[in-house]
Amino acid sequence: MSKKLFLKIEKWFKLFLGGVVFFWIILENFAIFSRYILKLSFAWSEEVFVLLFIWIIFIGIALASIDDKHIEISILTDALTGNKKLILKIIQNFLLMIFIGVLCWQSYSICKLQISTGQHSAILNLPVWITTLSLVLGATAWLAVMITKTVMLIKQLASKEALHA
Numbered sequence: 001m002s003k004k005l006f007l008k009i010e011k012w013f014k015l016f017l018g019g020v021v022f023f024w025i026i027l028e029n030f031a032i033f034s035r036y037i038l039k040l041s042f043a044w045s046e047e048v049f050v051l052l053f054i055w056i057i058f059i060g061i062a063l064a065s066i067d068d069k070h071i072e073i074s075i076l077t078d079a080l081t082g083n084k085k086l087i088l089k090i091i092q093n094f095l096l097m098i099f100i101g102v103l104c105w106q107s108y109s110i111c112k113l114q115i116s117t118g119q120h121s122a123i124l125n126l127p128v129w130i131t132t133l134s135l136v137l138g139a140t141a142w143l144a145v146m147i148t149k150t151v152m153l154i155k156q157l158a159s160k161e162a163l164h165a
Contacts, residue, residue, distance in 0.1 A: 006066070010063070010066050013059065013066070013141075014063065017056060017063060020052055024052045024056075044123050047121060051130070058138030060138075062142040062145050065149075066145055093149060097143060097147065103135075104139045107135040111135075114129040
């Protein structure tokens with residue numbers, strides 16, 4: 001995947017999350033206005049807020065990965081330089097990709113089970129797999145980001161090795 005395509009995907013992630021957050025803010029203000037001014041309370045608003053929050057979190061995981069915004073213990077990474085640092089980063093990424101792969105598979109399995117059982121939410125009567133789908137899509141996007149970043153690191157390492165050969 002080229003750097004240009006990677007940046008375009010990042011832009012779409014940000015637009016999607018921005019749209020969800022904007023919708024959330026509008027809906028939240030409507031719920032506050034209706035509760036305190038109109039004296040009407042909507043039971044469904046809480047369930048919608050939780051659903052939007054979950055989608056923001058799991059899609060945001062992939063976006064945070066693009067810019068390396070996740071928390072990490074960097075004492076070893078900071079101590080290394082050059083090729084050693086790149087090799088360590090590649091190893092870290094491979095280990096993380098194994099974890100994300102398991103997360104993808106398990107969330108897919110749960111989503112498939114929820115679809116087959118036909119579970120629905122209590123208030124909105126929405127299929128519960130919609131919530132789990134956020135984890136499936138977020139983890140899949142996260143895995144795609146990590147694969148792309150790892151390939152870019154391997155290419156960078158190969159080009160450094162070629163210069164020293």
